[in-house]
Amino acid sequence: MHAFSSDTIAAKATPPGKGGVGIIRISGQEAPKLALELLGVIPEPRKAMFSGFKASDGNLIDQGLALYFKKPNSFTGEDVLELHGHGGTVVMDLLLQRVIGLGARLARPGEFSERAFLNNKIDLAQAEAIADLIEASSAAAARSAIQSLQGHFSEEVTRLVEQVTALRMYVEAAIDFPEEEVDFLSDGNILVQLQNIILQLNKTLDRTRQGAALNEGLRVVIVGHPNAGKSSLLNYLSGEQTAIVSDQPGTTRDVLKEDILIDGMPLRLIDTAGLRDSSDQIEAEGVRRAFNEVSQADRVLLVVDASETETDLERHELVKKFSDQASKLIILRNKIDLTNDLYSSDTLGYPVINVSAKTGQGITELKEHLKSCIGFEGQETVYLARRRHLDALNRANSHFENAQQQLLVYQAGELVAEELRQAQNVLGEITGEFRSDDLLGKIFSTFCIGK
Ligand SMILES: Nc1nc2c(ncn2[C@@H]2O[C@H](COP(=O)(O)OP(=O)(O)OP(=O)(O)O)[C@@H](O)[C@H]2O)c(=O)[nH]1
Ligand SMILES: [Mg+2]
Incomplete structure (x- = not known):
């Protein structure tokens, strides 16, 4: 279905409705x-021409500007004609x-961008950036999208691929000359190059993580003991009474999701069941789901009671439980209105924010912190990216780590x-250099018609 097609395609490029x-x-x-x-003529390429647009009987349907782009110098890489008429529906x-009557067919969603990709005018990440x-x-998302559209993200990935290709050739050469293989593998050159690649990849990964969050919303999951005030926090941040709040521990059992904007930054908030050992089967399932959400989250808000001292926190069962998620963890000392014992721990190694889901104290600080997590309004260049990119970078990373291990532990050139x-x-x-039709179908079908 996504094999190259020679049909001529047409679609309205402006949004539906009048304009x-x-x-x-x-x-x-x-x-x-x-x-x-x-028009009666083929317009000179790249020059706006005022003309009537003729019906089959020679009468005018409309008049306006015609723009012609000769292949390969067009968006799609094919001959392109644009008719800028009056934006009335009829x-x-x-x-x-009329255009269809002359032999063009209606374009599928994203088909213009898909052709641009198939004709090597843009790569897949750039095509996605158009939609994004x-x-x-x-x-901030728009600024990042234009970075990706200009190809800055793709360039970084391509540079990595080039480095990998060079290293592969070096390693494969070593394998082809077995008598020298061991020397090759132990001369340190491969390791240095490999570590350099891992370093580069991690820098790209950081920016991509931010870009994906900016694009698709930061996934923020709220966890904590029963009654800590997780649902109250969800309600406060979303400005809605989505979750049931009560002083009964174990109120929330399902996972609740709410999409919100913090000063324009998209965020998906996830409220979970209070974590405790429960003999209640339904509650236990809720706890299991909460852990599952944590593994997929970008940030984990661990809500604790403000009455817990700094020493309590150091020994806190849940802080320990989530220590493998250290880079995601933010500790919220909730119900600060009841104690007013403000502190932010330096010894803990996690950000600690004092909040009250009742009075709103500390919520601005929390919001600022979440914004800074993804460089929202920050100075650093972020690429607008998708989870798909993040996933690919993560998978590449584990292949590099495996390669490093094969090299260091086993000196196994073939496996490296x-x-x-x-x-x-x-x-x-x-x-998109390495791709399947499935992947292309999945990506382009989510575009709108005319893109
Ligand atoms: N004073 C005060 N009370 C709070 C605050 N946050 C929550 N509460 C109260 O604490 C109780 C529990 O709040 P919830 O939001 O239901 O707590 P939860 O963590 O969702 O509890 P479970 O769903 O049972 O795990 C309710 O009575 C809330 O009104 C706060 O910041 N200050
Ligand atoms: Mg709750």
């Missing part, structure tokens, strides 16, 4: 012939029907080469 101007975009080999029928429909720029829900080969493929999925 001052409406644009119909046509791409494919029939575009020049269509121009001749509709007149646009008539024009589109259009969908951007904040200025194999891990590098797999890492290279995984990285290639990001830019």
Whole structure:
């Protein structure tokens, strides 16, 4: 289905409804012939031409600007004709029907971008950035999307792929000359290069993680003992009474999700069942689900009671339990309105914020902290990315770590080469160099028509 098609495609590029101007975009080999029928001439490429748009009987459907791009110098890499007419629903429909009547067919969602990809005008991450720029829900997301669209993210990935390719060649050469293999593998050069790649990858991973959060919302899960005030916090942050709050421990059993914006930054808040050993089967299932959410979260808000002292926190059962999620953990001392014993622990190694889900004390600080987690409004360049990219980078990372182990522990050249080969493929999925039709279908079908 996504094999290259030679059909000429057409769609309205402007949004549905009325507007001052409406644009119909046509791409494919029939575009020049269509121009001749509709305008009477093939316009000079890249020059706006004012013209009538003719119906089959020679009468005008509309008049406006025509723009012609000759292949390969167009968005799709094919001959492209754009008709900028008046943006009325009926007149646009008539024009589109006329174009279809002349042999074009209606484009599928994302088909223009897909052709641009298949003709090597943009890579897959750039194509995704087009959709993400259009969908951007904040200025920061839009700024990052344009970074990705310009190819800065892809360039970093491509640089990594080049480094991996060079290293692979080096390792494979070593395997081909077995008498020298051991020397090759132990001369330290491979290890240095490998560690360098891992370092680079982790930098990219950091920015991609931020970009994915900016794009798809930071996943923030709220956990803690029963009655800590988790649901109250969800309600306070979302401004809605979504969750039931009561002084009965074990009130929340299901996982509750609420999408909110913090000053334009998208966030998915997840409230969970209070963590305790429970003989109640339903509650125990809720606890299991809470742990599952933690493993998928970008940030974990661990809500504790403000009456707990700093020493209590150091010994806190849940702080210990989540220590493997250390980089995600934020400790919230809730119900600070009852104690007013403010402190932020330096010894704990986690950010500690004093809050009250009742009075709202400390909530601004919490919001600022969450914004800074993903560099929202920060100075650093972030690429707008998707979970798909993040997943690929993570998988590449584990192949590199395996390669390092094969090298250091087993001196197994063949296995090092194999891990590098797999890492290279995984990285290639990001830019679409290594791809399946399934993946393309999944990505482009979520675009809207005309993109
Ligand atoms: N004074 C005060 N009371 C609070 C605060 N946050 C929550 N509470 C109260 O603490 C009790 C428990 O609140 P919930 O939000 O239901 O607690 P939870 O952590 O969701 O509890 P479970 O769902 O049972 O795990 C309720 O009576 C809340 O009104 C706070 O910041 N200050
Ligand atoms: Mg609750």
